[in-house]
Amino acid sequence: MNDSPGCPLVGVAAAYMSRLSEFSFEPGLVAAVDQHAAAVRDALVVPAQRRPSDVPDGRSSVRREDLSDYVLGFTDRLSAVDWVEPVGHDFATLRLTAICWLIREYDLLDA
Structure with missing residues (x-):
C-alpha cells in the first residue's frame, strides 16, 4: 500500500473502506454505492475511454491521479x-x- 501523506485516497480508504463490509447486510447499499461509483467514474473517464471496444476488459479505467483530484475537491x-x-x-x-x-x-493504492 502506498502511504504517501500527499495522497488523499489513503485517508478516505482508512476512514471509509470498512463500509464496504456492510454490503452483505444491506442489499440496497450495494445499488446506491454502485450508482455513486458510476457517477464518479463518468466524471473522471474521458469520453474516448467509455467505449468498451477501446478497453481490453470492456471497462473504463480510473486513474489514481484523477480520483485523487476528485477526492480533494469533494472533501474540500x-x-x-x-x-x-x-x-x-x-x-x-x-x-x-x-x-x-x-x-x-x-x-x-498499490504502487
Missing part, C-alpha cells in the same frame, strides 16, 4: 459546509464509500 466542499458524518448513509458517505470501492476495484 464537505469541509466548506461543515459536514459531519452521520449515523447511516447520506449522499456524502455513499459517495466516499463509492470512492473506496473504486480504489479497491482499480487497485489504486
